[in-house]
Amino acid sequence: MVYTDRTHLVADTLDELHTFAAKMGLKRVWFQDHERHPHYDLTTGRAANRALALGAEPVTTRQLVKLVRKE
Secondary structure, three states, X not given: OEEEOOOEEEEOOHHHHHHHHHHHOOOHHHEXXXXXXXXXXXXXXXXXXXXXXXXXXXXXHHXXXXXXXXO
């Protein structure tokens, strides 16, 4: 599953994240390869809306943190 808090895009797996990001037209070089929370930044409202339209699950920032921590 892919998730967004309208600022970040994360997924259950890196493959899923990269595939979804490619569908959105995000460049792989924009990937933020942080050890604890690999993600793509969504820098505009348009990008966030596109993520939601393509099926990303909307979550709060607090929920997103729990997801990346696997809590």
